[in-house]
Every structure is written in structure tokens, then in C-alpha cells.
Amino acid sequence: MLRAISSVTRNGYKHVVKPVLFTRHPDDVHRDMIKMARFVGNVPGVRSLPNLWGYESPKYLEQTMAGLVFRNPVGLSAGFDKGIETARIMRAVGFGFMTGGSVTWGQYSGNQGGWFYRLPKSQSIVVNAGLPSEGTKTVAGRAAAYPASLFRDFPLFVSVAKTNSKRCASIAAGIQDYARSLAMFDVELNVGALELNISCPNAFGGEDFTTPGRLEQLLRVVDALALTKPVFIKMPISVPPKQFLALTDTAGAHNITGLTIGNLRKDRENVELKDELPDSVAGNLSGAPNRDISTKLIRETYQRHPGRFVLIGVGGVFTAEHAYEKIRAGANLIGMVTGVIFEGPQVVGEINHGLVALLRRDGLACISDAVGLDAGV
Numbered sequence: 001m002l003r004a005i006s007s008v009t010r011n012g013y014k015h016v017v018k019p020v021l022f023t024r025h026p027d028d029v030h031r032d033m034i035k036m037a038r039f040v041g042n043v044p045g046v047r048s049l050p051n052l053w054g055y056e057s058p059k060y061l062e063q064t065m066a067g068l069v070f071r072n073p074v075g076l077s078a079g080f081d082k083g084i085e086t087a088r089i090m091r092a093v094g095f096g097f098m099t100g101g102s103v104t105w106g107q108y109s110g111n112q113g114g115w116f117y118r119l120p121k122s123q124s125i126v127v128n129a130g131l132p133s134e135g136t137k138t139v140a141g142r143a144a145a146y147p148a149s150l151f152r153d154f155p156l157f158v159s160v161a162k163t164n165s166k167r168c169a170s171i172a173a174g175i176q177d178y179a180r181s182l183a184m185f186d187v188e189l190n191v192g193a194l195e196l197n198i199s200c201p202n203a204f205g206g207e208d209f210t211t212p213g214r215l216e217q218l219l220r221v222v223d224a225l226a227l228t229k230p231v232f233i234k235m236p237i238s239v240p241p242k243q244f245l246a247l248t249d250t251a252g253a254h255n256i257t258g259l260t261i262g263n264l265r266k267d268r269e270n271v272e273l274k275d276e277l278p279d280s281v282a283g284n285l286s287g288a289p290n291r292d293i294s295t296k297l298i299r300e301t302y303q304r305h306p307g308r309f310v311l312i313g314v315g316g317v318f319t320a321e322h323a324y325e326k327i328r329a330g331a332n333l334i335g336m337v338t339g340v341i342f343e344g345p346q347v348v349g350e351i352n353h354g355l356v357a358l359l360r361r362d363g364l365a366c367i368s369d370a371v372g373l374d375a376g377v
């Protein structure tokens, strides 16, 4: 029965909803989606309806890591819900965790002009939001207002970035800016984990913390904060491979629980796109063009540091096969944004259902048995 509902939703999304949504500017669609999810999330009864798309199979899908229970491995990655406004709906849709943000200490209205540009044939979105944020105090207050029970087996990660302003362009000021947000979210009981976004490609002053030396400076201060929540780092995927691995070494020497691999793709000139992308459209790529590169980086990280990090595999996940490939490369968890936008909200349940079928096919008892199987470690 639930499979039939999922199939009807898939067809309805593909043939009716998406064609209508895709005639509108993606910034407007995104704003309206957040508004609608917030509204629906506040209406008891109605907010349970998306449960119809979910898929539960605790025996195969549930994992406990870093003191957090994940009812399934598929999470919403950072960027869709910057203000943590949709947590009730994201849980109901069937995600196993969500990452709110990126949030910055200072408020910022984001870049002028369009933030998002669709590349439908390439299954990608060009993102040029520039770290808009309502500021840490407001977003932390919103996270605090949810009932604690919502996050019992659906951990809330908060992605923290440095405020996109001239004031934070120096290394020292940038580090202080991160530290303030981390300290405030760390004491918020509903927050399960913190994610350091060191790799936002659109920030004032560039990607300050994606060299090992500067990451070292940031992580010394993070260590000194003695945070109680597990800390993850959102990794860049467009730095040279040696630099990427050096960053993982730096992270490994500090109090870092996990790595999220990874962020948007910056080297868009190296990507063969199926759509036209005018030079006048600024920004970096999500979705399918990131799939193979993120999987490769997950595999190399797992090979270099087996068991050291909880790895979250992000980039171009649209199907259970894509998710499974990342898990077998070494990811413990999966994150996605673009796949939900292109495929519809039922895709989360479909991926979880498909993952169980793939585990059964391979004679595996649970997700953790599949982690790293293709890494050759």
C-alpha cells in the first residue's frame, strides 16, 4: 500500500508538480516550499501526512554513532532549510537526520540577484546564495522551540559558517565568528551535532579554512571550546586531491567526529554539462556533476583513516544505488538536497526501501555491514 502511494506521488511530482514548479524561478519556489513546510508543520494531523512516503526498517537501517540514534542513513544536507523552519516535515517525509543552516553569527541578506539556477538536463543547480542567515541567536531560538521528542532518533545537525561580511574577512575575526556560533548551538539541547562549513565557495574573502594551515588554526580554537556535541567538517570537493587528504589529516589530529564529503563543485569549467550555462550566471554546482568526485573522495578518506571518522556522503544522490555506492565506499550516512528537488519528497522513502533490498541482495544484515566494503581496506 505504502509503495503504491509512493509511486503515485512520484508520477504526480514528475508529471504535474515539477513541470509547474520548474516554470517559476527557483528562488521563488524555494521560498514558497519553506513557507508551506513551516505552515504544514504547524497543523496537527496534516503534518503527519508525509509519513505515508516514509519507510521504516529499524533492523536494517538504524545506526547509533557518536551517541546519536539515526533511524535511517538518509539525511537532508545543509542549505535547503537555512533557518531550521521545517524540522517536523523533514522528519515526517522520512529523513533519518537533517542539517539546518548554514547559519552565521551575524545576519546577512545574501547575494544580490538570483541565488539558484536550474540545469535540468544535467540534474544540477547552480548555487550563489552567499550565506544568507537570520543570525545564530534567532535560529538557535527556533531550534529550541521544537519538542525534544522530535529529534530522538532524527538528529538535528547545525551547519555553522562564518558571517559573510568584511568584518570577518581576517583569519582571527573569522575564527572568533565561528566560535561564537558553535558555543551557542552547543548548549542548545535539541541540537545533536555541529557541522563546520569551511568550504562555502561564496563567502567574502574566499574559502578561508580550506588550507591545512588555516584549518589547523581554526581547529585549535574549536578544541579549546571543549564542545559537548560531536563536530563534523563540511569538506570542499574542488581542492587538489593532495590538499584534500592533508585537510583530512589535520581534522584527524583534532576533536573532530566526522567529515561531510562534500560541498558544492567549484570547478564548473571542467564539467561537461547538458544544459547551457551562461557566464553571467555565477555560482557553483550541486547534484549529478558532484556524484563521482564525492564518492572517490569518500573512498580515499576511508582508506586513509579507516574507522577514524563518521563519514557523511553527499553529492548527486538521487537513487538507492547512488546512496549504496557511497556507503560501500566508506560513508556511514548519506546527505542530499538536489535529489529531493528533482525527484520529489517520496524519494527519501524510496532510497531507504531500495537500500534494504540492496543489503538483502548482498546478504548483509544492516547498513553498517556495508560501510567501506568497496574501499579495499
Ligand SMILES: Cc1cc2nc3c(=O)[nH]c(=O)nc-3n(C[C@H](O)[C@H](O)[C@H](O)COP(=O)(O)O)c2cc1C
Binding pocket: 077, 078, 079, 080, 082, 101, 102, 116, 125, 127, 129, 131, 159, 197, 200, 234, 262, 263, 264, 285, 286, 287, 288, 290, 314, 315, 316, 317, 335, 336, 337, 338, 339
Ligand atoms: C540550494 C542549495 C543551497 C545550499 N546551501 C548550502 C549551505 O548553506 N551550506 C552548506 O554547507 N552547503 C550548502 N549546499 C550544498 C549541499 O549541502 C550539498 O553539499 C551539495 O548540494 C551536494 O549535494 P546534492 O548533490 O545532494 O545537492 C547547498 C546546496 C543547494 C542545492
